[in-house]
Amino acid sequence: MAFEHVSVLAREVLEHLAPRDNCVYVDGTLGGAGHARALLEAANCTLIGIDRDPMALDAARANLEGVADRATLVHGQYSEIAEILAGRQVDGILLDLGVSSPQLDHADRGFSFMKPGPLDMRMDPTRGQTALELIESTDVDSLGEILCELGEERHGKRIARMIKEATHLQTTTELAAICAQAIPMAEQRKFKIHPATRTFQGLRIAVNGELTELEHFLAAFPDLLNPGGRCAVISFHSLEDRLVKNRFRDLTWTTSLPARFAEQAGERIEPVVEAITRKAVIATDEEIAVNPRSRSAKLRVCERTSAPNVPAKK
Numbered sequence: 001m002a003f004e005h006v007s008v009l010a011r012e013v014l015e016h017l018a019p020r021d022n023c024v025y026v027d028g029t030l031g032g033a034g035h036a037r038a039l040l041e042a043a044n045c046t047l048i049g050i051d052r053d054p055m056a057l058d059a060a061r062a063n064l065e066g067v068a069d070r071a072t073l074v075h076g077q078y079s080e081i082a083e084i085l086a087g088r089q090v091d092g093i094l095l096d097l098g099v100s101s102p103q104l105d106h107a108d109r110g111f112s113f114m115k116p117g118p119l120d121m122r123m124d125p126t127r128g129q130t131a132l133e134l135i136e137s138t139d140v141d142s143l144g145e146i147l148c149e150l151g152e153e154r155h156g157k158r159i160a161r162m163i164k165e166a167t168h169l170q171t172t173t174e175l176a177a178i179c180a181q182a183i184p185m186a187e188q189r190k191f192k193i194h195p196a197t198r199t200f201q202g203l204r205i206a207v208n209g210e211l212t213e214l215e216h217f218l219a220a221f222p223d224l225l226n227p228g229g230r231c232a233v234i235s236f237h238s239l240e241d242r243l244v245k246n247r248f249r250d251l252t253w254t255t256s257l258p259a260r261f262a263e264q265a266g267e268r269i270e271p272v273v274e275a276i277t278r279k280a281v282i283a284t285d286e287e288i289a290v291n292p293r294s295r296s297a298k299l300r301v302c303e304r305t306s307a308p309n310v311p312a313k314k
Helices: 009-018 034-042 052-065 080-083 102-103 131-137 140-150 156-165 171-182 185-191 198-210 210-225 238-252 258-267 284-292 290-298
Strands: 022-029 046-051 071-075 090-096 225-237 273-275 296-305
Touching: 009 034, 009 090, 009 225, 022 034, 022 198, 022 225, 034 046, 034 052, 046 080, 046 140, 046 273, 052 071, 071 210, 071 225, 080 090, 080 210, 090 102, 090 210, 131 296, 140 156, 140 198, 156 171, 198 210, 210 225, 225 238, 225 258, 238 273, 238 296
Parallel strands: 022 046, 022 090, 046 071, 090 225
Antiparallel strands: 225 296, 273 296
């Protein structure tokens, strides 16, 4: 099975991570290694690539031919980065969140509503609960909350009820048909997105624990960066972007107290990170024309300062 994925915002990632010789970088969502290869070709650096999808790791090994001697690949989740680094600090970390093109394009992975396939949606197909198992084990109210909150689907409760009432539900296209029945046709025409889009998003996020994983990473990353090291995160929907934006902002906050009183109170005197991107970087019209999936991508970057990582009291 081929794993072909066009890395979004590749030029912008290189510009903002600014890879340097003899430095160490982490790609926490390695995928097909498009971003990783670009980093390794831009500088005489080393890279640690992490991915939970074994298919992606196989593709990355092939795609890193010629620079593989400077790359270490790990089967795992980026939320485990502290354990993977085992006390080591690095000079840059990249996350490219969300589902990859190959995962969407191969029907047997269960991510897409465009082709019939099993209701799987696991980024790591070797472990965890499938989307169908999640549906079967979740009561209608909890399923509705998943669709409303994680899928941002305003008809989530109705869709959940219809899903639980379905006498036969096994495939992605059967689930998509339920979504189409639940959402009024006038609304479908107005918003011009497939009626199953938000439901599939909510289930996928729940199956893979995506927001929890991101929260764990955002809590840990400042202690993993050398001073001057940068963290770059590409997100694809508002739930992810909000978490990244708020965490980066929180780490720039400092106390308004004089230094001696701030130290006594255990409050932050200096920012832990500085914002490199004042607002999210988005794809150019030219990139969107070549890769339509880049239209929703948002890149945010911050740089670690030398200040201790003391929680700021609000």
